[in-house]
Amino acid sequence: MKILMLSHMYPSPVNPTAGIFVHEQVQALRRLGHDVRVVSPKGWAPPLLRRWRPYRDVPGVDHVEGVPVLYPRKLTLPGARLGPRNADAMLWAIRRPLGRIRTRWPFDVIHAHMLVPDGWAAAAVGAELDVPVLATTHRADVLDLPGRSDAQRAQVVQAVEAVDQITAVSAAIRDAAEALGSPRRQAQVVPNGADTSVFVARDTREARRRLGLPEDERIVSYVGKLVPRKGVDTLIEAMGRLATRPAGAPLLVAAGIGELRPDLERRAKELGVADRVRFVGKVPHDEVAWWMAAGDVFVLPSLSEGLPTVICEAMNCARPVVATAVDGTPEIVRDGETGLLVPPTDPDALAVALARVLEDPALAARMSARAHELGLSVYTWDANAARHVELYEELLAS
Helix, strand or coil, X not given: CEEEEECCCCCCCCCCCCCHHHHHHHHHHHHCCCEEEEECCEECCCCCCHHHHHXXXXXXXXXXXXXXXXXXEECCCHXXXXXXXXXXXXXXXXXXXXXXXXXXXXXXXXXXXXXHHHXXXXXXXXXXXXXXXXXXXXXXXXXXXXXXXXXXXXXXXXXXXXXXXXXXXXXXXXXXXXXXXXXXXXXEECCCCECCCCCCCCCHHHHHHHHCCCCCCCEEEEECCCCHHHCHHHHHHHHHHHHCCCCCCCEEEEECCCCCXXXXXXXXXXXXXXXXXXXXXXXXXXXXXXXXXXCCEEEECCCCCCCCHHHHHHHHCCCCEEEECCCCHHHCCCECCCEEEECCCCHHHHHHHHHHHHCCHHHHHHHHHHHHHHHHHHCEHHHHHHHHHHHHHHHHHC
């Protein structure tokens, strides 16, 4: 089958980890024997503005680990200032390129990531080319975007009703999509996964030696952006609470970048735990598994999530997870079985849950084993790809 993947989120030489989850899905589809090519519009950069230079450095055409990728230019403004016109800009960016590709390489289906702008634009082009369109909704497109303006809500509704098949990363996101409009077919839940060639169970001491971490410490690992939605401020507050317990605070190793880092470092110092928190910055994707393996427990204190790929990855690394019970997270973190769930923005509850895992090795071992088992059986990109192929085939047969 020839599959045209459309996503404004996709790795490039300028940002090799952007949309890495889409690339992993593409690779899984290719392992199943399908021919997959990617179109990933990137911002058009005014030539005289230095801060836009990264956009100019993205090539027009490239290969990412053997995957052919076209990067057409798209009108973009910082801070989402285009509003509802962003979807129009996506359509203008892809209409002619997809038409030209179709004449040379007659793809069978378009798979778009995000209902808006990608799915909305893909539906219009798919109708023109008589090609079915499947769109995956992740989170922001159905939870955040509809609240920004009536026009953007209307676009999301149009996308829900125009694409031929919707897949959602979790039941919570599926329900949010179906509450907005009437899909042509029942939306299907197809959870995210992990690359099982990278995210595997590893020896904790070996991981710590590799990363220069103390071998005899209790370590909590976090991987993600340092932005408000990820709730890392609550995690720092929880570290302060843990410091008052008899065992003291564990070592928190946080991998990721974001605008909150200075504030988080300042607050850690105020709480007296600055020496117990290590911000290690951006980590190459193929190194993330080592940082997960180095921890006794993985934590994700987000305020909102679709279905967090990072938890799929931690489970496949055989790590128990402490996470907030938001959106799709409770569908993957089974409380007391593969990890522990806590309310968002509650540092006391988060501290108690982390202490429970860290101070009960038997509980941690049971949850690690079950997380690994469930991760390998359900939350892999191979499983995700196989289910999507079934849906592609249903579209082509209808």
